[in-house]
Amino acid sequence: MPALSSELANLPALYAGFWDFCALIAFAELKIADFLARMTHPVPLDALTAYCWRQHHHDSWEGVNSPSPDASEVYVLACAPDVARMMRPMVRCGLVRLDKRGYYSLTSAGRTVISTEAGVWWDQVMLTAHPWSWNAARNLTSAVLGRGPTELLSANGVRVTDGAVESMFDRLDHDPGLAELFYRVAARHTAAFAGELSARLLVNEGTKSVAAIGGGHGHLLASLLLDDPELQGSLVERPGPASFAADVIDTHGLRLRCTVIPGDIFSADDLPTGQDVYIAERVLQYCDDTHAERLLQGLAQVMHVDSQVWLVETVLGEPHETEATDYLDLGLLAMLSGLLRTEAQHRALAWKSGLQVATTAALPAGLTLLILIPLTGTCSAAQTEEPPS
Structure with missing residues (x-):
């Protein structure tokens, strides 16, 4: 690879990062973290390779087509050097420890890639x-x-x-x-800020009802209702996830306090009317401007005069401010559906929809809470092209 000037010093890292991530995918697919976590002592390469082989070829080994033990041992020995090559980035990135004997063990960082509930990164990968x-x-x-x-x-x-x-x-x-x-990843992200939203609802005077718009599998709404036994809830979601959300609500014994509505969040006819707080958690970032405006306009139609819309979003900062928002925004672009917006863009979108941003607050995991209220005064959003500065 040719030598690069200081201005291009990050280019090799961009290239290498792709292959490091490919190795991480293989590490996750083979559930190597699960295997190492079960071990009470470091594991030699041949044992790790044998596990990987069984994990990868499990289905093809069933029945009469299974290779003989002798044949499989030959295959394992042949694969061992390549398994070691795949593990090198995992060692370098601190997910796995390699001792002087060539034995592997899992680090605390590596435990985040376990496929069970404890592995917060496995689903994401x-x-x-x-x-x-x-x-x-x-x-x-x-x-x-x-x-x-x-x-x-x-x-x-x-x-x-x-x-x-x-x-x-x-x-x-x-x-x-x-x-x-997708919804397992969303539930993990929700857990990072659900407690703070609950605390805000408890001190939000007059809040007796909350609606989760595009509420996924219902984990956030269930958490809010469990924290406030007086709170009534409703959830609007597409039929598939709505069915799962109903099961989550039932599991927590909240059926009598919550209504799950299979419907279209972009249709005002499917939105519950007169709720005190409407929460849309990372919904707008998956929408283009047309759908985002349609959603907010629908909420403006069904709100009462004192209702609030709580948007939980990743707000885009200044260019090159954070890598995390750049990654997410590119992912949304590639998915052909959404985009991250600046705070000014959120304010403009709200204004066009008949709402205004009353306040904002930082949440954990790099998220922002934007609280929207109905526009006040005699001037409607349709009569004004730009929101107030």
């Missing part, structure tokens, strides 16, 4: 590794340049129906495996 995510990433060029011709999109695995590009939520409706990963 597997969601990114899903073929839909890979196809969307490969289609980034077309997404940047106006989505590209429908033939190209279709060739890259993106569904196009009557000229309309499939959104991620459309895909979730007919891909149960992808939907399961």
